[in-house]
Amino acid sequence: xxxxxxxxxxxxxxxxxxxxxxxxxxxxxxxxxxxxxxxxxxxxxxxxxxxxxxxxxxxxxxxxxxxxxxxxxxxxxxxxxxxxxxxxxxxxxxxxxxxxxxxxxxxxxxxxxxxxxxxxxxxxxxxxxxxxxxxxxxxxxxxxxxxxxxxxxxxxxxxxxxxxxxxxxxxxxxxxxxxxxxxxxxxxxxxxxxxxxxxxxxxxxxxxxxxxxxxxxxxxxxxxxxxxxxxxxxxxxxxxxxxxxxxxxxxxxxxxxxxxxxxxxxxxxxxxxxxxxxxxxxxxxxxxxxxxxxxxxxxx
Amino acid sequence: xxxxxxxxxxxxxxxxxxxxxxxxxxxxxxxxxxxxxxxxxxxxxxxxxxxxxxxxxxxxxxxxxxxxxxxxxxxxxxxxxxxxxxxxxxxxxxxxxxxxxxxxxxxxxxxxxxxxxxxxxxxxxxxxxxxxxxxxxxxxxxxxxxxxxxxxxxxxxxxxxxxxxxxxxxxxxxxxxxxxxxxxxxxxxxxxxxxxxxxxxxxxxxxxxxxxxxxxxxxxxxxxxxxxxxxxxxxxxxxxxxxxxxxxxxxxxxxxxxxxxxxxxxxxxxxxxxxxxxxxxxxxxxxxxxxxxxxxxxxxxxxxxxxxxxxxxxxxxxxxxxxxxxxxxxxxxxxxxxxxxxxxxxxxxxxxxxxxxxxxxxxxxxxxxxxxxxxxxxxxxxxxxxxxxxxxxxxxxxxxxxx
Amino acid sequence: xxxxxxxxxxxxxxxxxxxxxxxxxxxxxxxxxxxxxxxxxxxxxxxxxxxxxxxxxxxxxxxxxxxxxxxxxxxxxxxxxxxxxxxxxxxxxxxxxxxxxxxxxxxxxxxxxxxxxxxxxxxxxxxxxxxxxxxxxxxxxxxxxxxxxxxxxxxxxxxxxxxxxxxxxxxxxxxxxxxxxxxxxxxxxxxxxxxxxxxxxxxxxxxxxxxxxxxxxxxxxxxxxxxxxxxxxxxxxxxxxxxxxxxxxxxxxxxxxxxxxxxxxxxxxx
Numbered sequence: 001x002x003x004x005x006x007x008x009x010x011x012x013x014x015x016x017x018x019x020x021x022x023x024x025x026x027x028x029x030x031x032x033x034x035x036x037x038x039x040x041x042x043x044x045x046x047x048x049x050x051x052x053x054x055x056x057x058x059x060x061x062x063x064x065x066x067x068x069x070x071x072x073x074x075x076x077x078x079x080x081x082x083x084x085x086x087x088x089x090x091x092x093x094x095x096x097x098x099x100x101x102x103x104x105x106x107x108x109x110x111x112x113x114x115x116x117x118x119x120x121x122x123x124x125x126x127x128x129x130x131x132x133x134x135x136x137x138x139x140x141x142x143x144x145x146x147x148x149x150x151x152x153x154x155x156x157x158x159x160x161x162x163x164x165x166x167x168x169x170x171x172x173x174x175x176x177x178x179x180x181x182x183x184x185x186x187x188x189x190x191x192x193x194x195x196x197x198x199x200x201x202x203x204x205x206x207x208x209x210x211x212x213x214x215x216x217x218x219x220x221x222x223x224x225x226x227x228x229x230x231x232x233x234x235x236x237x238x239x240x241x242x243x244x245x246x247x248x249x250x251x252x253x254x255x256x257x258x259x260x261x262x263x264x265x266x267x268x269x270x271x272x273x274x275x276x277x278x279x280x281x282x283x284x285x286x287x288x289x290x291x292x293x294x295x296x297x298x299x300x
Numbered sequence: 301x302x303x304x305x306x307x308x309x310x311x312x313x314x315x316x317x318x319x320x321x322x323x324x325x326x327x328x329x330x331x332x333x334x335x336x337x338x339x340x341x342x343x344x345x346x347x348x349x350x351x352x353x354x355x356x357x358x359x360x361x362x363x364x365x366x367x368x369x370x371x372x373x374x375x376x377x378x379x380x381x382x383x384x385x386x387x388x389x390x391x392x393x394x395x396x397x398x399x400x401x402x403x404x405x406x407x408x409x410x411x412x413x414x415x416x417x418x419x420x421x422x423x424x425x426x427x428x429x430x431x432x433x434x435x436x437x438x439x440x441x442x443x444x445x446x447x448x449x450x451x452x453x454x455x456x457x458x459x460x461x462x463x464x465x466x467x468x469x470x471x472x473x474x475x476x477x478x479x480x481x482x483x484x485x486x487x488x489x490x491x492x493x494x495x496x497x498x499x500x501x502x503x504x505x506x507x508x509x510x511x512x513x514x515x516x517x518x519x520x521x522x523x524x525x526x527x528x529x530x531x532x533x534x535x536x537x538x539x540x541x542x543x544x545x546x547x548x549x550x551x552x553x554x555x556x557x558x559x560x561x562x563x564x565x566x567x568x569x570x571x572x573x574x575x576x577x578x579x580x581x582x583x584x585x586x587x588x589x590x591x592x593x594x595x596x597x598x599x600x601x602x603x604x605x606x607x608x609x610x611x612x613x614x615x616x617x618x619x620x621x622x623x624x625x626x627x628x629x630x631x632x633x634x635x636x637x638x639x640x641x642x643x644x645x646x647x648x649x650x651x652x653x654x655x656x657x658x659x660x661x662x663x664x665x666x667x668x669x670x671x672x673x674x675x676x677x678x679x680x681x682x683x684x685x686x687x688x689x690x691x692x693x694x695x696x697x698x699x700x701x702x703x
Numbered sequence: 704x705x706x707x708x709x710x711x712x713x714x715x716x717x718x719x720x721x722x723x724x725x726x727x728x729x730x731x732x733x734x735x736x737x738x739x740x741x742x743x744x745x746x747x748x749x750x751x752x753x754x755x756x757x758x759x760x761x762x763x764x765x766x767x768x769x770x771x772x773x774x775x776x777x778x779x780x781x782x783x784x785x786x787x788x789x790x791x792x793x794x795x796x797x798x799x800x801x802x803x804x805x806x807x808x809x810x811x812x813x814x815x816x817x818x819x820x821x822x823x824x825x826x827x828x829x830x831x832x833x834x835x836x837x838x839x840x841x842x843x844x845x846x847x848x849x850x851x852x853x854x855x856x857x858x859x860x861x862x863x864x865x866x867x868x869x870x871x872x873x874x875x876x877x878x879x880x881x882x883x884x885x886x887x888x889x890x891x892x893x894x895x896x897x898x899x900x901x902x903x904x905x906x907x908x909x910x911x912x913x914x915x916x917x918x919x920x921x922x923x924x925x926x927x928x929x930x931x932x933x934x935x936x937x938x939x940x941x942x943x944x945x946x947x948x949x950x951x952x953x954x955x956x957x958x959x960x961x962x963x964x965x966x967x968x969x970x971x972x973x
Contacts, residue, residue: 022852023807025845029845033821036821050370106706114957118724120952124927128941129726132730133726137547137552147742156534183854249674251681256813256816260814264816287805334929377832479741
């Protein structure tokens with residue numbers, strides 16, 4: 001005990017203890033479900049053997065079954081589009097707005113704060129509201145587009161297989177903008193003004209300043225936003241449930257929703273777990289590549 | 301104050317001696333109803349009649365019922381009695397998780413197996429046993445807006461009887477400039493889509509285990525034509541029956557295919573002359589078919605109080621004559637309904653019930669249903685020809701059926 | 704002049720962005736069939752107030768109380784567990800801290816709807832399901848902890864190290880420096896993040912739906928969903944419910960928003 005207390009007194013011990021407190025909590029409450037998913041993905045499981053671990057082990061057979069399903073390809077491609085497009089637009093619009101509100105004008109902070117309202121809305125409510133806005137026959141978005149002369153006919157946002165995925169992406173971008181904007185605003189505010197002033201004296205234009213000062217100094221916040229954004233995007237479930245249910249004909253189905261459908265609608269629980277394990281593998285791979293690339297940058 | 305305590309004590313004493321023979325029993329009941337609906341109302345009535353039996357009602361969302369129930373059964377926290385949607389009964393019965401009611405029914409003076417309509421009876425039957433009692437039934441029919449019929453020069457007393465007539469009517473009733481579609485129905489990729497499509501398939505001689513037929517392709521192509529020519533909204537692909545019929549009530553569709561559960565809302569919101577007709581058939585004289593919906597009251601095999609549980613389920617069954625007027629279902633057995641509300645529409649649904657067929661039964665019904673949904677959706681979105689989509693579905697269904 | 708053009712532009716952006724919110728309120732005030740009308744009306748033709756009806760019929764007071772309890776519980780646990788971790792991650796840069804950070808993030812990559820079955824099974828195993836609201840709080844805290852840590856970390860990074868070093872010289876222990884110097888200085892950022900966690904937990908749905916069986920203990924989201932069920936929904940009612948439910952959140956938010964935003968951003972200027 002005395003050793004423990006002493007170790008807490010020196011910095012490393014304290015830091016380690018504090019980190020372990022949180023990690024321990026997560027291990028207890030999150031790691032178990034993950035391990036459980038992995039185990040299930042290797043077994044034959046049905047609805048009624050969920051509570052025991054004593055089930056037939058089938059190795060990678062489930063993985064082969066899932067990957068050979070013709071739906072798998074569609075879902076993978078949709079998931080990639082969903083994640084990449086959501087991230088790119090959330091980031092671009094969020095960054096743009098952060099830069100815009102960085103300027104000095106009356107009410108800037110106040111108006112910027114109003115954007116956060118979108119983020120704190122319960123996802124269930126957001127889904128319901130967007131399903132009304134995007135409705136094909138009586139949706140207000142179609143009305144606005146037609147009045148402005150942008151489209152001639154109603155677009156069936158949720159039931160046209162060529163469009164439905166983009167509808168969910170639009171709603172998801174809407175949800176993600178505030179988070180991106182605020183986090184990036186934090187980063188922008190941390191950049192000392194005098195660097196810009198010095199650059200301006202050296203004759204650097206606005207674009208030059210953006211690319212030589214803002215972007216490099218924003219690397220850390222951008223990294224945080226991208227990694228958290230990836231997680232939020234992959235976690236996005238409620239919008240699919242509220243808007244398209246992955247349809248029509250899987251045109252807007254993504255991994256997280258497909259996994260849920262397999263487990264909870266057709267009760268092929270092993271297959272559902274396979275998809276969720278593959279999702280984790282995918283994210284870990286992307287994240288590993290990302291961390292490697294940032295290490296590389298820092299080393300010179 | 302003290303007097304009051306005394307009275308309470310005496311009353312309590314009296315009460316306890318009165319029911320000393322019957323032990324206090326408490327039963328857990330799961331339902332998809334909200335307070336004020338069927339199970340809540342009838343549980344209260346039952347408890348009044350049997351003060352020694354306490355019924356704890358819990359609401360579970362319709363779409364969560366199977367998962368929550370399976371999880372509860374797997375972890376030993378299941379209820380005594382529950383509601384199950386009829387295509388799901390086989391799933392639980394095949395695992396031996398439900399109590400066979402046959403011995404009880406044979407002794408019962410209230411329940412008579414012969415009185416139950418064949419469709420609902422098939423839904424609770426599994427390998428010779430009877431694993432539940434229907435709480436009611438529903439089916440689908442064609443609602444139509446008689447005012448719009450008159451405006452379009454159609455005869456409201458002579459609704460479409462065949463698919464061709466239905467198509468002609470839908471065409472005459474569609475008014476794109478006013479955002480009015482000829483017909484609303486549901487081809488959504490959920491159980492509701494299967495529910496709506498199966499009768500069309502069955503009228504042409506197919507069924508859930510035989511979908512890759514010429515008639516099946518004809519039915520799907522008929523649906524596709526309605527969508528392609530914009531006689532029905534493209535959102536038919538993602539809308540359930542309730543929302544589809546909502547557009548009918550709002551006057552944005554002239555006809556709608558749905559069930560009796562729509563009537564309470566329709567009577568409030570639809571300010572026009574609405575009527576109902578039997579589902580049209582492929583051609584004159586063809587076999588009729590309709591969907592069979594609603595669910596069953598079942599008792600879990602794990603219950604500690606099977607006798608009391610059956611008493612309650614029996615009591616629920618006894619209320620069958622009330623279900624149309626009070627709860628909006630059709631009776632699932634031969635009973636006399638006195639002064640039915642909406643008598644003309646009731647007559648249509650009552651007749652339609654004669655043709656209502658059960659989905660399945662099969663313990664892996666959801667996978668069969670999903671194969672059918674996928675065929676509907678790939679055809680209607682133009683990703684596949686009806687024949688190919690149905691052949692794919694047939695292959696999957698054969699896999700499930702072990703053919 | 705330029706400043707006012709910017710203001711006008713900003714107002715326009717906000718208006719476009721908040722349109723869905725406006726639409727929720729307008730839909731709540733429309734009658735059943737007006738919702739389906741095309742072209743849509745931007746202001747209800749006949750005002751249709753059913754706030755009182757929805758409130759009493761659905762016993763929203765009880766639902767909202769449960770939402771409050773769950774949100775408050777989650778926030779307390781997250782603050783207790785996560786603040787120290789955020790601090791440590793802000794102070795130390797080493798490969799191990801990167802690994803720790805990475806692990807925390809990875810563990811939350813799956814949506815709640817895919818985590819719920821194992822959580823249900825394990826919670827049932829240890830008897831946690833007898834305390835359903837606590838169960839939801841524990842699960843929800845695990846879900847939002849990574850977010851809290853990442854956001855709080857930036858708050859601690861803005862506290863100059865030198866102040867803590869000075870505190871150490873004055874005889875404070877490391878722990879004392881953390882509790883008495885770092886936390887008070889990062890107070891704004893911590894509180895703001897806590898408010899966000901609170902507001903996000905107020906909208907928790909998936910865990911509550913599966914872990915809380917008893918109606919009297921369910922939060923408002925579950926109540927809303929049961930209201931939206933396949934055959935019982937009236938959309939104007941749903942939007943009314945949503946509006947009742949969201950309005951207090953928005954109200955707290957508008958009251959606190961200057962603090963929230965400055966807590967998240969302005970601290971960095973010093």
